[in-house]
Amino acid sequence: MDIFTALQTAVTGLKAQSYAIGNISGNIANSQTTGYKRVDTSFVDLIAEQTPKHEVAGTVMSQAQLTNSVQGNIAATSIPTNMAINGQGFFTVQQKTGDANGQPTFSGNNLYTRRGDFALDKDGYLANGAGAYLLGDNLDPISGQVTSSGPIKINNTTLPAKQTNAITYGANLPKVPITTASKAGDSTPYTAVAGAIITDPAAAAPATPLKVAKTTEAPAFLDKSIAGPALTVYTASGAPVSLSTRWAKVQDADATTTPATNAVWNLFYASSSSSAATASDWINVGAAFSFDASGKFVPPTDASVATTNADASVTIKIPDVTVDGADVGDLNLNLGANALTQYASSAGSVTTNTLTQDGYAAGTLNSVSVTPEGKIVGSFSNGSTIPVATVGIVHFMNPDGLKPDSGGNYEQTLDSGVPIAGLGGATIVGGNVEQSNTDIAGEFSKMIVTQQAYSANTRVMSTAQQMMSDLLNVIR
Incomplete structure (x- = not known):
């Protein structure tokens, strides 16, 4: 390497450090x-040059090193639709x-961004x-199905009423119920007039609902x-109906019989929520709830009454529920395994222990929020x-290989x-944004180093120039 090559090498050093200071200034900005x-x-x-025993350092080339995979701090905002990705993804x-x-x-x-x-x-x-518009799947709030894929649009929609179809229930019935009669000394099971009870768990669903007549x-x-659960259910028009229930033990367990006789309960609901309890018919749901000696529920065996599901839960059909003249329709009483x-x-x-139902009245959209799974709720x-929507999130095998574009895209x-497609282990933090991953202190440190390196390269140039001047003076 001669003096002229040294000058050229110093020039590449100046260019490289100039490129570095440009990146530093952009990061700080x-x-x-x-x-x-x-x-x-x-x-x-x-x-x-690289020959045996004669290796000479040459020029330098600078290049960008992206940090797309480096997480920035997550900061809370007051806007519920703001989102931050905690982990990898765009x-x-x-x-x-x-x-x-x-x-x-x-x-x-399609473009990809961390700007949420x-x-x-x-x-x-x-x-x-x-100005970048978020993509994803727009959902039908009624069915939960995808209505369109593309830019997410949140409509100020009215949610139609949904009729109650299922009640999820879990409870413990006492082995010895304390009733008004038992307090007076009568602990015998309830025996209804006119056959309003069911004691056989294998019995088919009655053709017409059994009922305990009011007044008499x-x-x-x-x-x-004893009092059972009370909850509000909804008709097809969204009208709320108060459903009150009572449990009656209709058969005691008897271990002396062969096979042993299980304890049996019946569940009833009031046909009127506005009348006094004695002024309402009490309708049998149409099933015998049997329990073995250990207290475990033995489901009805007739398919017209109950269905045992793959997860060991049991669904009991309550036909044609009508309260205060309002037709709720058929209800499915869902009992989880061992519930x-x-x-x-x-x-x-x-x-x-558990009491929920799936119906609701009509409603208007008040607000939205974002779940960790990327659902806009x-x-x-x-x-x-x-x-109401699912956020479109993707991740890349090499996120630092993406090409930067303006606007953080x-x-x-x-x-x-x-x-x-998918979060790939990341989560979404709603009501937050990811801040810049620039560390000001770190950038200032790099700035000082870059400045010194730039000055050193100029010193190389001035030294090489002085050496050439000395050489020319020798020739003179």
């Missing part, structure tokens, strides 16, 4: 940019290209601060039964919380690989 990923600088040496977005017939049009070219400061625009679409038979029933038991209880009353005025490249 974007230290407060949401979702920004800093650009580091790496240097590659090029050997000018939001899938598109740019808006214009409006046609009053509706926005989009580029169709999404908020609703005037049309109900989710767009971030850089209801007082005796109330004396020998209904008969264990000894000093209180002698029913202990309800709508909260409606009727108290329902239902997913990235484009897919051969180096990055194809986008893989």
Whole structure:
């Protein structure tokens, strides 16, 4: 290497350090940019000469080193639709290209970003601060099915009423119920007039609902039964109906028989919620609830009454429920595996462990939130919380291979690989954004080092120039 080559090498050093200071300045400038990923600088040496015993260092080349895989801090905001990815992954977005017939049009070219400061625009679409529109699946709040895939749009929709179809129930019935009659000394099972009870777990569903008639038979029933669960169910129009129930033990266990006789209970509901208990018919749900000596529930065996599911849960059909003249229709009473038991209880009353139903009145959308799984959930005025969209999240095998674009967006490249749908182990933090991963202190340190390196290269140039001047003076 001669003096002229040394000058050229120093020039490449100046260029490399100039490139580095440019990246440093960009990182500092974007230290407060949401979702920004800093650009580091790496240097590659090029050997000018390499012969045995004569190896000469050559020029240097600088290149960008992306930090797309480096997590930034997550900061809370007051906007529920803001999102931060905790882990690897990117939001899938598109740019808006214009409006046609009053509706926005989009580029169709997918971009990827960590910038999650999404908020609703005037049309109900989710767009971030850089103007990128979030993609995903829009869901039907009633069926939960995907209605469209593309830009997510949150409509101020009205949620139609849903008729109650199923009640999920779990409870413990006391081995010895404490009733009004038992307090007076009568602990015998309830025996209804006109055959309003079912004692055979293998019996088919009655052709017409069995009932304890009001006024004449209801007082005796109330004396020998205990309060069951009470809840609100909904008709097809969304009208709320108060459903009150009572449990009556209709058969005691008898271990002396062969086979042993199980304890049997019947469940009844009131045909009227507005009348006094004695002024209401009490309708038998149509099943015998049998319990063995250990207190384990033995499901009805007739298919017209109950279905035992693959997970060992039991579904009992309650036909044509009508309360206060309002037709609720058929209800499915879902009992989870081991959810209904008969264990000894000093209180002698029913202990309800689980009680939910799937109906609701009509409601309007009040607010939205984001779940860790990437679901956008709508909260409606009727108290329902239902997913309305799924956020489009992808991850890459080599996220640092993505091509940076303006607005915090990235484009897919051969180096990055194809986008893989799904969170891939990451989670979404709603009401938060990911901050820039730029460390100001670190950038200042790199700035000092870069400045010194740049100055050193200029010293090499001035030294080489002085050496050439000395050489020329010798020739003179």
